[in-house]
Amino acid sequence: MERAPQIIMFLLLSFHFGVAQNATRNGGADGFPVGVILDLQSLVGKIARTSILMAMDDFYVAHRNYSTKIALHIRDSESNNVQAASAALDLLENHNVQIIIGPQKSSQASFLSDLGNRSQVPVISFTATSPSLYSASLPYFVRATLNDSAQVQSIASLIKTYGWREVVPIYEDSDYGRGIIPYLADALHDIDALVPYRSVIPLSATTDEIREELYKLMTMQTRVFIVHMSSTLAASLFTKAKEVGMMSKGFVWIMTDGITNIIDSMNTSVVEAMNGALGIQFYVNKSELDSFTIRWTRRFQIDNPNDPPLKPSIFGLWGYDTIWAVAQAVENVGVKTRTSFQKPSVARNSTSLENMGTSVYGPELLKVILKNKFSGKSGYFDLSNRQLQVSTFSIINVFGKGWKDIGFWNEGNGMLRQLNLGKSRMQSAGSVSDLNPVTWPGNSTEIPKGWEIPVSGKKLKVGVHKSAYKEYMTNERDPITGVIKASGFSIDIFEEAVKRLPYALPYEYVAFDTSRDTSTGSYDDFVYQVYLKKYDVAIGDITIRYSRMAYVDFTVPYTESGVAMIVPSKGIVDKTWIFLQPLSRNLWFATIIMFVYTGSVVWLLELLGKKRNVREPIPRKIGIVIFFSLFGDNERVERILSRIVLIVWVFFFLVLSSGYTANLATMLTVEQLKPTISSIDEVRKSGLNVGYHDGSFVKNLLEDLNFNTSKIKAYDTPDDFYNALSKGSNNGGIAAFVHEVPYIKLFLAKHCKEYTMVGPFYKTAGFGYAFPKGSPLLGDISKAILNITEGDSIMQLQKKWVGYQNDCKSVDSALGSVSDPDKLSVDSFKGLLILTGVASTSSLIIAVMIYLYEKHKTMIRMQPDQNGEDLEENDKPQEVNGGGRTEENNHPGEGIGQSGQIQEETRGQEMGNINLQRSNFRRNGSSLIWRERNHGARVAPISSSSHF
Template identity: 85%
Template sequence: MERAPHHTILFLLLLVHFGVAQNANKTGVDGFPVGVILDLQSMVGKIARTSILMALDDFYAAHRNYSTKVVLHIRDSESNNVQAASAAIDLLENHNVQLIIGPQKSSQASFVSDLGNSSQVPVISFTATSPSLYSASLPYFVRATLNDSAQVQSIACLIKTYGWREIVPIYEDTDYGRGIIPYLVDALQDIDAHVPYRSVIPLSATSEEISEELYKLMTMQTRVFIVHMSSTLAAPLFTKAKEVGMMSKGFVWIMTDGITNIINSMNTSVVEAMNGALGIQFYVNESGLNSFSIRWDRRFRIDNPNDPPLKLNIFGLWGYDTIWAVAQAVEKVGVSNRPLFQKLSVARNSTSLQNMGTSVYGPELLKIVLKNNFSGVSGYFDVSDRQLQASTFRIINIVGKVNLGTSTTNHASSVSGLNPVIWPGKSTEIPKGWEIPGSGKKLQVGVHKSAYKEYMTNERDPVTGAIKASGFSVDIFEEAVKRLPFALPYEYVAFDTSRDTSTGSYDDFVQQVYLKKYDVAIGDITIRYSRMAYVDFTLPYTESGVAMIVPSKGRVDKTWIFLQPLSRGMWIATTLMFVYTGSVVWLLEFLGNKRNVREPIPRKIGIVIFFSLFGDNERVERVLSRIVLIVWVFFLLILSSGYTANLATMLTVEQLKPTINSIDELRKSGVNVGYHNGSFVKNLLEDLNFNTSKVKAYDTPDDFYDALQKGSNNGGIAAFVHEVPYIKLFLAKHCKEYTMVGPFYKTAGFGYAFPKGSPLLGDISKAILNITEGDTIMQLENKWIGYQNDCKSGDSAVGSVSDPDKLSVDSFKGLLILTGVASTSSLIIAIMIYFYEKYKSMTSMQPDQNGEGLEENHKPQEVNEGDKIEENNQTGEGIDQYGQQQEETGGREMGNINLQTSSVRGNGSIFIWRERNLGARVAPISSSSRF
């Protein structure tokens, strides 16, 4: 646009406003000076100016009775910060403006806001969006637009929805461009996404410089870009991106609202170059704006007759609402005869800024603007927090034209219900967000020579010079790569080939990933917390832990092995219970007058306990005795079953006894201890307070095998502390001589190290999980870590078979208590019955009240069963004491006497009647008791 027409239009506008002011004075309406600073040559500046002028006309057309009239003084900043500051000084000094609308750019607003603070003149910008402008140091600055940081949550939610892990921001090198980056990075970190690189493009960048930066981005793996810049820089960026092939399948472009809010007004060719990109856009309810847009288009053509037509955007709507907010505030403040500025007393040679003074109406005007909330054409207008309150954003997909209906999302909520997206290259497949550059080098996979070749080894091909790697760890990695849903070219890089790398530290090996020498480090790398400070690990592909290799004492001596199934305490408890139960049964039978209890106790107790339930002559007769024996036999059955099972295990399983049983015993013994050179076990032993002079490093399994053979007293070691996978491999060869004790320390297992935030991490981890859950892991283990020689699975090749636990008192505590309670309760009941029957029999023998008693000839004699009756086991016949005395003394002949005896149990006594007459019967005094 030429300069002459612009000055002509500006001159005409000044005449119009001058005439309005003159007319206002004639009609009694007071003019209120308000300054406007815009980049009038920019697209946003032109749109904003039309909206401001249209808003002023519409406001006073709707409020003809207002006594105040806003008089605008519009200035062009010419996209220059110095010019914007100069325009602000001019407005304050020469026109005494009480409020400034603008400036347009964030960098311009910073200095102008300082002038507003000094003069107490509110500065309201509806286009400056940098977060750095909103602070307590700018109390007179009001942002009638959204802070750029309000959209970062929506961007983060969008990225989280698609699962992208690495993002590269591309932004202009200005306050506006840099202001959002800290907030964006924080939001991405919250969703575990990372920024591996930041692309900063100066405003003055040429087309060649932009192309060079884009080619640099193409050599990287990341394919997700967030563009945050003005439309003037975004246009050449996307045009060049299309030329170099970065608007094709696999790329992701996300634009902030600084571009998408005005995309309708951008050149058609630029919009076409953006096809497939996504954008965050402030949501405006467009219903009811049709008539407004038509009027605005007509007004824009009048204000800019020589410019191509532009479409109304959100900045135009915010500018329109800002004028209404200012005009309403001016009416409430009113205009009096007071001077507009209160001048300060300063020296004559002071600068113009010191002569400026402070605004009379500014502080009150600011308060009213902050309280003035209303529904405008842009939505609900609320700047009570000195900036427009965050509202709703929507995600748009640019495909030929802007798609305004993809999705809506609040700045703090997650994205859901997204419609299908057309990605760059007209692809409908969601980009994975990264890829190996076709023109770049292959994935650099670091390999390390392990002390165990079964896990990892490598060598250089003498013909091609390429590194070849093999081993269990290599096979797992190669199998995982095969299961990826995409091709992944890679090549192996040997770690530190200048020396014997088997002595190299694994910490140093992992450090190479952090230093970006490798894209991934594979091998038998233990996942440790200290290493995760600078790299990320995949899921482990093997178990781990730290244990000890110690010499074994040999096989168990089986001479007295029959005593081993039960612990010492159990043998003692069983013996005591045996004696106690037998004694109780004997007492129960004694109290019940069982005849054979008079036999020698040592001979009879065994019979009573074990066989009395089954023998005819030795059968116990009391119910209480049977109850005790039933419980006792049940206890013996359980005990014998456990004893038999434990004894069978000890007789059939070969066991190795370790010479050292725990890590504490090893530390206290003061013997020499070995570890693998370069392993983290050294630090572990130091943490466990081992004497460093007793800790020795060894490089290969043969080295520490020889040291174990020598022993600590001969300059060797008594134990070797190592990780469980290695110990299993060692014992596969030496299971007859050594055994494993532990593990005593837990680790996460072996994994592969990736750079922090690597997009490959998740895919490789999923593939490893798929391998470990199937049969493949078993096949690879059998291939590389299969047992050798005479060692078999389940034998001591995987560590010593632990001794079967001896049966202790705790194992049979319940049964012992039950047996004891049954025996004791039965004994107590028997004693109570005994004394009760004795008391009852004694009561029945007392004479009646008349003193009559039994006749002498018929009086029963009380004798003890053991003293009066002797049972003949051969014939079953017996004679009483009376008959024996007759035979010994030659007494009366008893041939004619039919002597019958009847014994009656009652309280331990037997009563016998003797009758001289033939056929006389013997009758008991009391009934027999069998309980």
């Protein structure tokens, strides 16, 4: 493409613009000159010519009153770039055309668009689809078709829907073929699909060259091909593909719209060779084209009597709509002057390109064409962005002598099963089952997986590594056959996953570095062999790590994850004083304090309430406090405040006793191992020795945790670090061994009574299998592993290789799945403790306030009335004189005997009243105050020692 303008320029100057062709319609002298450049011998050129001529007739029949009509000057480029350029110069120089329609190929349009810029003549092509043609540097080039890059998203969506991971594009070596590749590669990259190879077919390729390239493709694993080329070259490709057996079961062919848009016009034998292929096709509502199709077919037979009858393709419909857009623009602009070109003011003795004039109508015509929007035969025709906008594509499946729709795609909704235009909701296709059924190559209904081991290829190379834990993986070479045999937990998982694939997968084991003892070999080196393509997959106890994912992909993990410590255990907990263990020390102290406090409060409440049984000696008082705290029945607790305090206390006691009982039951029924070391930080701070498996990434982890390098020791086998743990750190051994959880599980299955696990304290992804980047096997193997780990198969395999030994109740219990029950702490009962304390304290404060109030009231009653004056006269008791009578009752005429009798009667009455009113006496300190019920008289205090 880059050299085409220079070559064309040289040839044009050499031939002095060539020989003009005179295939002019409508005279050309009286109409508005418009040039047309097509490859008239090609199928697309013939279809386009019929559509253009038919559009001319239909437009002016519909617009008989238009005064300005266009005159077409049609030229044949003969499928040659130089001839196309020569025809364009002839049209500009000799016919002063104001618009050029065409050319047909993208390589031809590259130079013609430059001519359009120089002459300001719009160049409108409805067949040149290369993305490289659309740029700001070509303002006079208008694409009345879709850019090839518009369909790459629909292709990517189709591939993603079917889950294919690798794709090989097959394209012609031209501007048209190469233009789509960068956009296609980006779209495939977005869906994580790889392009392992690109097949380029020269335009001049012979059938033998095409066959040779197809054989090369057959030796590869990828079976999904995207074909992007002209219809002529595509016909040869599919014919040869059928001959060599590549249109059979397992292959996937996807055609771009350059082929599928004219598939109705292709030879029947070619269509049958394409059976099973998928294609992207511009969507056209053909139900509205019935009458037009009949008229067009008749016109085509008249124009091309030697060709079989055809139907109009989308290129023909775009050509038809282009003429309508141009004719309307010419009418709107009108012919205002006879001079259509302006020549340079100073002519130069140089090439004619420098003396080329500029169009008078070109700029205005371009504006009108870009503004013109209408519903044409191809659909909504809008060139406002100098090219048609992305619309809807049909996904077709070639079947028999024709094709069928399996779904649709548009930019807003993606893949669709049904297209209901005019409705707001469309049925989206989220999976393969949502699309219509496809008949694949080989008349198969089974969805191809997109890859397979080539017939002439070798088996899948599966790298295996000897592990320090034979239960996970080991391998040996058969002395007779030389075949590598592998066994172990990791091997069984892989073989079980392969069995669950929906296809056969032949493979063979390849041992890693058999020249030496590989048990100490680096796993990083082992995984790196996959990147070097020595293995197709590496399996075993390989930890999934971020650093390794830089050059390989991993399956989902098939084991637990994490790094933890193996430490000696203290043994079974001593049960002699186990009844004290359910509650923490702080909670014991808090409960005792609350016990004493609550009893004291109840005792004080009862004391302030004048209860006699609380006035006991100190030993008995303590007993009463305890009694009130624990039992306190209605006979001994009378005050309402005391009862409130006891209700809250009993509630607290019941909750505490329930928690105590539950925790104690757990401690008595579950035997637990107590680790001698509780955390990795304790090992580091104590300066104890710590061990790891030689060659493991754990060494780097310990260094990152700031462990002293001299305290880190490497061991090769489980027996080695078992002996080191037995010695202990002070005797030259280790205090803890840091390892991955799957290995710890295996170790504790044998030594669960002596050692236990602490952690995990570091997160890892577990064990997985390493595949090359973008391997199509990765997804299928991962799905199979998930199917295994989510079912009963994983339990059977674990029991087979890990097992339970030495009377271990459960490996999971040794791993800490049954954790030590936590002691009940003050925090667990903080709310109840606060509630009990608040209830007791509040009740005590209220009781004290009541007591002080009553005492104050009594003191007020004891004070004399009227500021210390004597009692009222009628309230005073009769005072007896020494002679035996009172002054007030000393009446004349009364003898002493009578007076004595009265005194005796009076004294008897007083004693009787006192006996009757004993309940009216009230104790106040050491005095008794008596109030007479009937008279309310007050008497002097009487000693508390008086007897009644």
